[in-house]
Amino acid sequence: MRREILKLFAEHNTVLSPGAWEYLSQCEDPRNMAEEMICSCDKLPFPISVEWLESFNVVKETKPVTNNSNPSEFSSDELITVLHDITGNSTCTGELNDFVTYFTDRFRRLKTILSKRREASGCMDIVRVKRRAGKAKVIALIGDITEIRGGYKILTLEDESGKIKGFINPDSLAYTKDIIEDEVLIAIGEIGRKKSGYEATFFIDDIVRPSVPKMRNNRIKKGFQGKIAFTGDIHVGSTSFMKDSWDRFNTWINSDDKMAREIKYLVIPGDLIDGIGIYPNQRDDLEIHDIYEQYREVARILKQIPNRITIICIPGNHDMVRNPEPQPSLPEEITSLFPPNVKFYGNPSFLNLCDLKLLMYHGSSITDLSDILPNVTPDSPISAMSEMLERRHLVPVYGKNTPIAPEKEDHLVINEIPDIFVTGHIHRTQVDEYHGVMLINSSTWQEQTDYQKMRDIKPDPAKVVILDSYSRKVSIKSFV
């Protein structure tokens, strides 16, 4: 890795000073940090010193001590590290004031990410910007957006110092960028000359989102060289659960097939069961009416998966946890029904899986994004996931169909860039990459229900996405 990073800096006309490599190598993901520096700075210093790294907020990590350097000698569940999970860390008391704290934290986290972008140079607080005329840049949370005659948009921009009215012309670049309420971005434009008795107006020409650096492609990870399988939305308990297809999958994964034998992890991003009372008249669609019986049945079928495979589960909106996100892991009374190779985390969860950073999110906000963004359709979860990465937030807009629990810390901000980002919820099977991040939406084992017909959701069921963690090659196996 050292050689790779030094080459990267050399390509950008700089080197690391003595001591800087030792410092950088102790942060959690040196390669990721190097890429962030290159993308964020117009000109890197020559050489890069330890002091400069400190000023860039490179934080050294205390790594767990291990005497075993050969990853193959670990069992797969020992190689999972939880980087972020709400489970056991909820601070939400349900007070109205909690939302003020929540949105302040959202703003601060996204401001920190945006501040590292080269476009952030020259950004000022809104209170200062309002006192002057001419070119201006602010990092702001977007409040109300209204469209007026002629297609002009008026919006409120807010930071911790104050608010300002923004004005977007339909001919501007900013107009084409589908700004939504509650996102945090850099707004670039001009403050109009202030007339006495009127508030200053910010004419916005362009905006910049936190996004992810474009150069993160083709990252080959070393250490773990097995396969990771992704599937989800099993919906046991529904009359539409595809039992025969699941049996075919079960037979295959227990077979001597080379690919099946190489699978070390099975990742399931939510909706293990169909649940009860999730949508109107769901009773009519249920084969198992008792929620505990539904979990006993899914535990039974997961017990048939070979126990050399670690199964990683988070809850979805059909599971037995609180509805607002982030959702904690399923309770112990449920998890105790499952064999020890099934591991449970919250929704969302950010895990380190054998040196691969995996972001798991069930995906409820995908439908919200498809309602408000023209380029996102309900059958294209990948486009919604790209929009989440652009905005570095899993639920960028508040107040639609995805409820948010006002935690003191916004657990839905994508603080760190994952290698793999997996969602479910939409019951499609899609794989793509966005700026080098592998995006997976992971199928279902439920046929189309009447409710889905009503919402125009067309499932792509009974499929398993299999990723070779080393070569990044993806295969999709169908068990329809």
Ligand SMILES: [Fe+2]
């Ligand atoms: Fe589902």
